[in-house]
Amino acid sequence: MGNVLGTIYCFFNSFFGVNLEAHLWGFDGVNYSNSIAFNAIGIMAILTSLFMVITYYYIINHPRFYRWWSWLIVLIINGTVNLFIGYSWTINDLNNGVIADSLMFLRDVNGDIVSELIYSSDCWGFGISNFILATIFFVIFSFILKWWSSNCKYSPF
Amino acid sequence: MSKLYIFGIGGTGARVLKSLTMLLASGVKCGADTIVPIIIDPDSSSADLTRTVESIKKYNEIRSGLEFSNANTCNFFKTEVQQTLQNFILPLNNTRDAKFKDYMNVSTMGSSNKAMMNMLFSQKNLESNMKVGFKGNPNVGSVVLNQFDESREFADFANDFKQDDKIFIISSIFGGTGASGFPLLAKTLRSNNSIPNHGLINNAQIGAITVLPYFGVKQDNESDIDSGTFISKTKAALSYYLDNISNNNTVDHLYYIADDIRNTYDNHEGGAEQKNNAHIIELISALSIIDFSFSDYKGNTVHKEYGLDSSNSHQIIYGDLGQETRDYIQIPLTQFILFCNYFKDVSSKLYCTQKWAKDSKCDSTFFNSQYMKTLRAFQNDFCEWLSEMDNNVRKLSLYELSNTKKAFNIIKGIDPKSLFKLESNYALFDTFLNKYTGTPTNKQLYFVDLFYKATKEIVEKKFNF
Numbered sequence: 280m281g282n283v284l285g286t287i288y289c290f291f292n293s294f295f296g297v298n299l300e301a302h303l304w305g306f307d308g309v310n311y312s313n314s315i316a317f318n319a320i321g322i323m324a325i326l327t328s329l330f331m332v333i334t335y336y337y338i339i340n341h342p343r344f345y346r347w348w349s350w351l352i353v354l355i356i357n358g359t360v361n362l363f364i365g366y367s368w369t370i371n372d373l374n375n376g377v378i379a380d381s382l383m384f385l386r387d388v389n390g391d392i393v394s395e396l397i398y399s400s401d402c403w404g405f406g407i408s409n410f411i412l413a414t415i416f417f418v419i420f421s422f423i424l425k426w427w428s429s430n431c432k433y434s435p436f
Numbered sequence: 437m438s439k440l441y442i443f444g445i446g447g448t449g450a451r452v453l454k455s456l457t458m459l460l461a462s463g464v465k466c467g468a469d470t471i472v473p474i475i476i477d478p479d480s481s482s483a484d485l486t487r488t489v490e491s492i493k494k495y496n497e498i499r500s501g502l503e504f505s506n507a508n509t510c511n512f513f514k515t516e517v518q519q520t521l522q523n524f525i526l527p528l529n530n531t532r533d534a535k536f537k538d539y540m541n542v543s544t545m546g547s548s549n550k551a552m553m554n555m556l557f558s559q560k561n562l563e564s565n566m567k568v569g570f571k572g573n574p575n576v577g578s579v580v581l582n583q584f585d586e587s588r589e590f591a592d593f594a595n596d597f598k599q600d601d602k603i604f605i606i607s608s609i610f611g612g613t614g615a616s617g618f619p620l621l622a623k624t625l626r627s628n629n630s631i632p633n634h635g636l637i638n639n640a641q642i643g644a645i646t647v648l649p650y651f652g653v654k655q656d657n658e659s660d661i662d663s664g665t666f667i668s669k670t671k672a673a674l675s676y677y678l679d680n681i682s683n684n685n686t687v688d689h690l691y692y693i694a695d696d697i698r699n700t701y702d703n704h705e706g707g708a709e710q711k712n713n714a715h716i717i718e719l720i721s722a723l724s725i726i727d728f729s730f731s732d733y734k735g736n737t738v739h740k741e742y743g744l745d746s747s748n749s750h751q752i753i754y755g756d757l758g759q760e761t762r763d764y765i766q767i768p769l770t771q772f773i774l775f776c777n778y779f780k781d782v783s784s785k786l787y788c789t790q791k792w793a794k795d796s797k798c799d800s801t802f803f804n805s806q807y808m809k810t811l812r813a814f815q816n817d818f819c820e821w822l823s824e825m826d827n828n829v830r831k832l833s834l835y836e837l838s839n840t841k842k843a844f845n846i847i848k849g850i851d852p853k854s855l856f857k858l859e860s861n862y863a864l865f866d867t868f869l870n871k872y873t874g875t876p877t878n879k880q881l882y883f884v885d886l887f888y889k890a891t892k893e894i895v896e897k898k899f900n901f
Contacts, residue, residue, distance in 0.1 A: 339858065340858075341858055341859055341863060342790060342791075342859060342863045342866035342867055342870060343859075343863045343866075345789075345791075346789075429791070429867070429870050429871060430791055430866070430867060430870050431791075432791050432794075432795075433789070433791060433794050
């Protein structure tokens with residue numbers, strides 16, 4: 280997977296900022312030696328989306344739950360689940376002090392904090408990025424897998 | 437390609453043919469590839485007759501769009517119903533708007549012949565207008581109907597007759613047309629050697645059903661029809677049949693059917709007002725044709741009667757019918773009522789967007805086509821036919837016909853099985869339909885075949901038939 284997923288997430292880094300991005304790339308304050316969180320979160324987004332697509336097209340597979348809005352409901356549920364995965368992952372790192380100090384704070388020469396560099400709003404921003412990415416995965420999987428669904432082949436269209 | 441020529445004589449003949457049409461539409465298997473209905477009834481305006489003719493025409497219109505091949509498993513509308521006569525009616529000469537005395541040319545007879553006529557026929561008989569048939573007078577019918585073999589249409593039938601084709605005659609014994617027409621026709625078929633192909637016809641396998649009284653009519657002094665005479669007429673005719681049909685083996689199979697629980701209809705001599713509700717007796721009579729179609733027996737007359745498993749029931753459900761009857765009709769009729777109910781209960785907006793419809797490009801244009809309108813009209817006839825039997829005496833109450841919108845709670849006395857599925861009701865029906873989708877070359881056949889396959893699986897899985 281390498282850096283592919285991280286690179287994709289970085290298309291949306293305006294939502295969550297470069298400092299949180301660096302942390303998620305595995306920056307420990309000195310080097311990029313930690314594991315890349317983008318990969319774990321991205322794989323979770325892929326698997327969740329795949330699971331939701333399979334559930335919609337093959338497990339629920341209901342002849343009364345096949346409209347475009349039925350598909351949209353599942354898409355939104357999938358996106359929301361991934362929004363909270365992205366948010367909770369990053370907010371945990373933020374609250375537990377896992378993020379390198381140099382990424383968290385801007386300090387003066389005395390070491391006093393001048394300003395915070397990562398806020399909880401950045402975590403929500405990452406959650407939204409994850410929502411968007413999971414939605415893209417959901418759409419891709421839908422168009423690959425829908426053709427063999429016995430009841431929902433024409434969902435969303 | 438064997439043919440079964442079915443002569444339906446009188447009002448009962450027409451009504452039995454209607455029941456047969458409904459059975460064949462639902463896929464009840466017939467031993468003949470083609471049936472050829474020939475209706476003999478001077479009362480061409482009778483509502484019973486016109487309703488039957490309309491139903492058969494719709495059947496043919498639907499079937500003509502299906503292009504059956506050996507690869508098709510579909511049994512809906514499978515048996516061909518061939519039309520050889522206009523409105524399936526064998527024309528009778530000089531009966532339209534004619535009084536019996538004019539038909540007989542009584543006015544030109546000498547005094548001795550007139551005296552003979554007055555001895556054989558009452559004044560009421562002689563003054564009787566034959567526009568609406570023989571009004572329960574077999575003595576009149578036996579004279580007027582003694583002309584079968586004279587018409588061009590009868591010659592056409594005889595010319596068309598092939599080796600292994602069969603003949604079946606439907607008649608009632610307690611009226612005028614059927615009671616008199618049956619022995620005359622049977623005699624003509626068996627012994628007339630001046631008709632074309634007489635060698636084949638005289639030796640053909642012939643079956644017949646004689647329907648004994650199964651309804652009465654209200655007393656009306658203005659009417660020539662009096663149901664108080666039904667039993668005495670029946671006895672007289674049975675005695676005649678014994679000597680002239682059974683004892684000389686004129687027919688190979690003779691089916692008798694009767695019922696001692698009877699409805700009383702309004703007293704109409706004929707015409708557009710003669711519109712009797714469909715009756716279980718007519719359905720069972722139609723089954724005698726199916727039974728005959730599978731038989732290859734030829735020889736001394738075999739007599740058959742019909743019995744119910746529980747004879748005292750005024751309301752017949754499947755459990756009251758014998759196993760053989762259930763084997764014939766239970767699966768096909770259930771499949772067809774499921775087919776009919778789907779379009780009554782599911783909105784077009786919903787079914788047009790189902791996978792089975794989209795895969796085959798069955799869109800609103802298809803569902804609004806003349807073909808589909810005819811199919812829907814036939815389905816309405818089918819439901820009306822079941823409903824009429826349900827409202828008659830005795831009641832044949834096989835299905836829940838009120839609009840419950842419940843797809844599977846339709847068979848009286850039989851609860852559907854629960855399946856381990858998320859879907860229920862018509863959503864489950866659509867799931868079965870969606871399993872059999874494909875890209876059709878013939879949309880009409882695809883559509884009817886799809887419903888046949890899906891309903892077949894439904895009756896297997898939900899009802900264990």
